[in-house]
Every structure is written in structure tokens, then in C-alpha cells.
Amino acid sequence: MLSKAVKDELKAIVGEGRYFDNPEDLLMYSYDAFMVKGMPEAVLLPVSTDEVSRVMKVASREKIPVTPRGAGTNLTGGSVPTRGGITLSFTKMNRILDIDKENRHAIVQPGVINMEFQKELAKRGLYYPPDPGSMAVTTMGGNVAENAGGPRAVKYGVTKDYLLGLEVVLPSGEVLRTGGKTLKNVTGYNLTQLFCGSEGTLGLITEMTLKLIPLPETKRTLQAAYQSMGDAGKTVSKVFEIGILPVALEILDKTFINSIEDYTQLGLPRGRVQLVKNFPEGNPISVLHPLPLLDEALRGEDNIK
Numbered sequence: 001m002l003s004k005a006v007k008d009e010l011k012a013i014v015g016e017g018r019y020f021d022n023p024e025d026l027l028m029y030s031y032d033a034f035m036v037k038g039m040p041e042a043v044l045l046p047v048s049t050d051e052v053s054r055v056m057k058v059a060s061r062e063k064i065p066v067t068p069r070g071a072g073t074n075l076t077g078g079s080v081p082t083r084g085g086i087t088l089s090f091t092k093m094n095r096i097l098d099i100d101k102e103n104r105h106a107i108v109q110p111g112v113i114n115m116e117f118q119k120e121l122a123k124r125g126l127y128y129p130p131d132p133g134s135m136a137v138t139t140m141g142g143n144v145a146e147n148a149g150g151p152r153a154v155k156y157g158v159t160k161d162y163l164l165g166l167e168v169v170l171p172s173g174e175v176l177r178t179g180g181k182t183l184k185n186v187t188g189y190n191l192t193q194l195f196c197g198s199e200g201t202l203g204l205i206t207e208m209t210l211k212l213i214p215l216p217e218t219k220r221t222l223q224a225a226y227q228s229m230g231d232a233g234k235t236v237s238k239v240f241e242i243g244i245l246p247v248a249l250e251i252l253d254k255t256f257i258n259s260i261e262d263y264t265q266l267g268l269p270r271g272r273v274q275l276v277k278n279f280p281e282g283n284p285i286s287v288l289h290p291l292p293l294l295d296e297a298l299r300g301e302d303n304i305k
Helices: 004-014 023-027 049-062 114-122 140-146 191-195 229-241 254-264 284-288 291-298
Strands: 042-044 066-069 086-089 096-100 105-108 163-169 175-179 204-211 218-226 248-252 273-282
Touching: 004 042, 004 049, 023 042, 049 066, 049 086, 049 163, 049 204, 066 140, 066 204, 096 114, 105 114, 114 140, 140 204, 163 191, 175 191, 218 229, 229 248, 229 273, 248 254
Parallel strands: 042 086, 066 086
Antiparallel strands: 096 105, 105 204, 163 175, 163 204, 218 273, 248 273
């Protein structure tokens, strides 16, 4: 249990309005999208790196477990306080600090929502590819802590492939900066990649520097229906074999197709496996050029379209 003195010290750091220890409040932070549950003893919502550092110094001194948390959409149990202690929720640290179009990088705080970040980049003709399925609510700090990917990972990779640098608060409360703003930042230990995917076990991420790419001008989506999963799988192999790297590939089995058709009446082929492919994004010429090869790959003796 946290002593009254420790509670008062923590409240003095973040303020009464960002310190919670009522049972109904704690319950909201006792689970994520995984099956594990664990109740924290207190929840704090910091708004700065300095506050995080000061909290960690208290926790280190008092040997109190600390669990960082974003939106709690992860499927690993990484934001569940299984040992009680303090949950640090980063939802208040939600500012986009810089978007540098000329040098194609951005600096964001951990509480920034992935989709909101994507929207701001699109206004400037920029693109951040990692797209976890929960991107409408998931936070960028959580994405880094979990090394999140998404459907576009087939072509573009995952979070670590766009991570240039970090600001991290260590368990001792010390603040560490890793990496930088350039791709060729190659000397010394690659601590940036070490923290990525560590789920808060090595330190608390308070700032991220991210690589950006130009926003694709256009894209093309194709679909084909097959008699079996095996036939659809063979087509996937064929697409890669002819040298085309799709943005994403999704297979819907017969159960899904029938359920969707029951609800939407779109005219989908019942009893078939549907393969949906988002093919190369880019300028119109680069997108249209591979279509004849794709048409050949998509067609097979069991393919109806």
C-alpha cells in the first residue's frame, strides 16, 4: 500500500486533478485488450517529462512498481499493473511538437493518437505508414512500446522502421536521449531500437522522433474470389514471385463472406474465399504499370473474377 506521505508527494508532483486512487477510477486502468487484469494503487496523468522523472524518483526510492499506459488497446497485457503500484497514463502528453516537411521527420509526445497524427501529416503531403488496427484510438507511445504494425507492414514495415530517436525516463528518474534526426546516426549502441517493443520494462518513453515519407498520390485495390484458402494462398505466393510488393493482403474466409453478405446484400460470392489486395501506392504510372501482371497472377482455374 502507498503510504499517506508518498500519496501526498505524488499529488504534489502532478496535482490533485491528475491523481486518482478511488476504486472506480482504478478499475478503468486494471485491464487492456488482453485477458490479464491487475489493479493499480494509484493512477497519475503527467503532462511533462519533468513530472515523469520526479514520479520515477519517488517510485525508485520507495520500490513502487510503475506501469506505463497509453490507450490500453494492446493485446499483450503490457499496460496491466499486475504488481499493483502506480499506473502512469500518458494521455495528457498528447502534443505534436514538430513536423519538419523539408527533412521529413516529426517529433511527438507519447499520448498523440496515431490517426490524428496521420491526418496532420496528410495536410502537409507526408505519410507515416504504421497502421495498427486500433489506430483511431491507439497512442504513438504505445505503438513504440509494442513495436506496432498493421496491414501496411507487408510493404512498409513496422514502428521500429520509422523510429529515429527517443526521449526516455529511466527507472531511476534520469532522462536519456537516444538516436537523432538523421538516418545515418550509426555509432554506438542502438538504444533506440532496444527500447522499441520493450513494453515499458526498460524506461518510460516521453518523446519520439519519427521518420516520414511522401504521401502517395494514388493507390489501387483489387479483389478476387477463390474456391479454397489454398488457392488464395497460391496467388499470394505468385504475387511476390513476380516481383510486386503489395501494401497489404487480406483473406476473408467463407464464413466472413457469408456473414457480410447476410448483412449488406452487396452481391458477394457466397461460399468463396475472398482475397483483397492493396497494391503499390505511389504516382499513377507506378500504380498502373504492374496491373497486367497482377491480372495474370490473380486469375487461376478456381478464380471466378
